[in-house]
Amino acid sequence: MPNNTEKNIKFSEKYLKTTWLTDVRNYYIEKWTIVVNLGNQKAHISAPPEKYLLPRTSTILKDVTIKDGDSLLLIEIFNETNIGGIVLESGWDILGNLMEFPKEVPLWKSTQYDLGIAKFDPYFVTGQSDKPKDSNLKKYQVKVNLWFAPAKTNCAIHNKHMEPDFLEVHTQIYGTGRMQKFHANNFDTIYEDVIMSPGDTHIPFASVGENGNFVYPWHQYYSDTDCIWMANEFHPLP
Ligand SMILES: [Fe+2]
Structure with a gap:
């Protein structure tokens, strides 16, 4: 090879x-x-x-x-001058143009790319078991895209992405932000704030539910400064 x-x-x-x-x-x-x-x-x-x-x-x-x-x-x-202009580059659009999403939220998404197939035990990866088991190994399509939001953006609380859900973690690329957890779909119910600086990836927020699918707490990304971050998604394969 x-x-x-x-x-x-x-x-x-x-x-x-x-x-x-x-x-x-x-x-x-x-x-x-x-x-x-x-x-x-x-x-x-x-x-x-x-x-x-x-x-x-x-x-x-x-x-x-x-x-x-x-x-x-x-x-x-390699170039920070006018970096917010990344959203004007090819493949980027404001999320409200791409799906049903509040048009007033300044959140932009890049093209998503498929980057190979990963194999892991979802119970181990989400911390529900201490050791990986061969019998739990599953295959996942890896997909990545970038996001951009200007400073002080609430990027929207959610607890589901699709059915069946994927495993997501985020990597901070530029600026500083937070991944936040909430008790309910309400900003007043925040109970965890995970600070993200360039080069950081948070641990998975998901667990594996009774049906074997990933389940999430209410969560969102919040940008303290202008931020670029990457979604790393692992989509279960049949
Ligand atoms: Fe999410």
Whole structure:
């Protein structure tokens, strides 16, 4: 199998360089780059003492070599000037134009890309069991897209995305925001605030319900500053 297969992902031509890197072998990261592990294996980072990036987690790296890994997404911000203009680039639209969603919420979505298939035990990944079990392994289609919202945007409380639901985690790309949980579909009922800085991915908010599908608390993304973040979605395959 060839090593370090690179595919350019066109979230942006002007501000971000995004590369889907598969079959990773001693890949050098020169400039500050957000690295998201979308695969099934740990990605070891070649600096003593050697540590690693687990699947469905991320970090921000520079001047270091990634030793291995099966599927990583690399995002480098190469131009910050007018970065809010990312929403004017091809493939982006305000969510209210794409689906039934309040038109007054300034939330923009990029094109969504399919980035391979992941395999995991959903009970382990959501923290409901302490060890993965082979008999629980399932396959998931990995899909990613970026979001943009200006500072102080409530991006809408929800507890469902589709039927059956996917597993989502978010990676902060630019600015600082929060993933928030609520007791009800009401901003006054907030009970958890997870701060997101560039390179952070939160742990899954989902659990696995009795029917085996992912279930969510009421949740939303909130932007403290102008924010770009990425949705990493794992859609169950039959
Ligand atoms: Fe969500």
